Amino acid sequence: MKHHLEHLLSSALIGLQQGGGLAADIELPSHIPVERTRDRSHGEFASNVALTLAKTVRRKPRELAEHIAAALPASDKIAKVEVAGPGFINFYMTPAAFQGVITDIMAQGPHYGRSTVGGGRLVQVEFVSANPTGPLHVGHGRGAAYGAAVADLLEAVGYKAHREYYVNDAGRQMDILATSVWLRYLELCDEAFAFFPSNGYKGEYVRDIAADLRGQHGNALHHPIAQVMQDLPPDEPAGGDKEAHIDALIARAKQLLGAAAYRQVFDLGLNDILEDIREDLREFGVIYEEWFSERSLFESGAVDRAVARLQASGHLYEKDGALWFRSTDYGDEKDRVIVRENGQKTYFAADIAYHMDKMERGFDRVIDVWGADHHGYVPRVKAALAAVGDDPSRLDVLLVQFATLYRGGEKAQMSTRSGEFVTLRELRHEVGDDAARFFYVLRKCEQHMDFDLDLAKSQSSDNPVYYIQYAHARVCSVMRQLQEKGLHWDEARGRANLHLLTETHEQALMLGLSRYPEIVEMAALNHEPHQLAHFLRDLANDFHTYYNAHIFIVDDSLLRDARLNLIIATRHVLRNGLTLLGVSAPEAM
RNA sequence: GCGCCCGUAGCUCAGUUGGAUAGAGUGUUGGGUUCCGAUCCCAAAGGUCAGAGGUUCGAAUCCUCUCGGGCGCGCCA
Secondary structure, rough: HHHHHHHHHHHHHHHHHHHOOOOOOOOOOOOOOOOOOOOOOOOOEEEEEHHHHHHHOOOHHHHHHHHHHOOOOOOOOOOEEEEOOOEEEEEEEEEHHHHHHHHHHHHHHHHHHOOOOOOOEEEEOOOOOOOOOOOOEEHHHHHHHHHHHHHHHHHHHHHHEEEEEEEEOOOOHHHHHHHHHHHHHHHHHOOOOOOOOOOOOOOHHHHHHHHHHHHHHOOOOOOOOHHOOOOOOOOOHHHHHHHHHHHHHHHHHHHHHHHHHHHHHHHHHHHHHHHHHHHHHHHHOOOEEEEEEHHHHHHHOOHHHHHHHHHHHHOOEEEOOOEEEOOOHHOOOHHHHHHHOOOEHHHHHHHHHHHHHHHHOOOOOOEEEEEHHHHHHHHHHHHHHHHOOOOOOHHEEEEEEEEEEOOOOOHHHHOOOOOOEEEEEEHHHHOOOOHHHHHHHOOOOOOOOEEEEHHHOOOOOOHHHHHHHHHHHHHHHHHHHHHOOOOOHHHHHHHHHHHHHHOOOHHHHHHHHHHHHHHHHHHHHHOOHHHHHHHHHHHHHHHHHHHHHHOOOOOOOOHHHHHHHHHHHHHHHHHHHHEEEOOOOOOOO
């Protein structure tokens, strides 16, 4: 309907130009803006072309608007055109124009709202990508729900989405995990140590992995604790440096176990945790096309090639024994180390290789969903792409702020330092997957959000998820009651009598339904699933108020069938929208 | 100290990319309703869009500064 009006306006302008009513030499805007009105007293749609064009053609906006309105081709969808305010052109649509929406929805069903504006272009969406050093926590949950919704939305508007999880299976943090696992394993072998490394991973899950390790290897990996700790630099509680202590401990583990056995410990920890994360996300309805290994970038030589490309571009230099990338050439705050003094490549080096690989894989667009705490990292990644001649504007980095959990009006978040953070799994079990998915995307991503656990759990209309799902279930319930009364719904007869839907509530509901494709497109292109979430709540509200104002199962079979068409169409849209957000649409609650 | 994000009704948040009288939910107050399924409907009150300048026909939206909050500023990942 919106596109219809844009088309009419466009031909009106061309007509004016050809008829001499408008200077022929001015350039018409390529896209004529038509907007939904905020207020029904302004009609259903409005355009401000006259205002935006007034300056270039040096005419009064209102006068220009009158001319354009007069030049509009006739349309059976328009009841009235009005020039109002400073020069808006307001469109009042005929009831028939909105009734047609119902027919469209019934014909398209699950496809209603989908479009092809993406043109089949390839978009990669990388999200979560948490280090496999422990279970996902509630912060990762928001990235998961958000990234999944963005990818699904993009697919709905015709992109081909490639969902990817970057697995940081190389690097120091993983060594710390492997060493932590081994130490817990030694405990299971009846070794006792004075205190666990302050920089080690202390979560309970590390003991589980250690038990797994012992189950597979028995005592084969056992070494006396005295030997492990011999001559190590002291840990922080003992007055030393915790970083130096843990690094020495890692080196000792590698030395005592040997490369092969160490790798076994390392991989067991990695695989156990990764399997847990996979399972967690799958239960959350988040699935990936690809799990991309950081380690594979080293093994395939991709990191070396990335360094070589930067080298060839002339943006690397040596200082203090390390190899630096002059990222300041591309707007970064400071230059960054690529290869450390000890010869090890930094995480950044691997990430450059990873992003070069993304570009080489031929994605039209690349989206990274990161926690907001990584925002300082954006300029250096873009700098690296620019340095080797890739186009950094192909990469969008979407930053997701953390969520603060509230329970009983109090913050429910525990410190991450102690390892006693709230896991995503705990959250899912507490409030349910549907509520978690929905609440996470209810706010725009760069907004800090308060996650009210009590509200998410409540089975009342105060809870937006419940409210929306209930609207869906309520339609199903009406259909069940129809059957109980021995009646049946004749869709064709309903379609033929849509003109009977003249009530204010019915008009409002149809207006809402007609907005859905626009909402999906906007939410997708702007990466804003919250737009869809809010729309669904409004639509559910329109439906519930309709339900409360009118009986659907009336004696007049023509009106009854028309109304049933309307509510079934509503059910389609509710289901389609909820599905895009990863929320179920139950038939009964 | 520097950089990024944020600041909208008592609370939680929208605001269609610069448009018309700034909205929704919740909470408060008053009235009505209890009928397919957990109620729902109507009304009122509630705002210096953090503050101050600027850009223009027009600013919550764009620019500058100030205040307040979050995050970041490793040869960690």
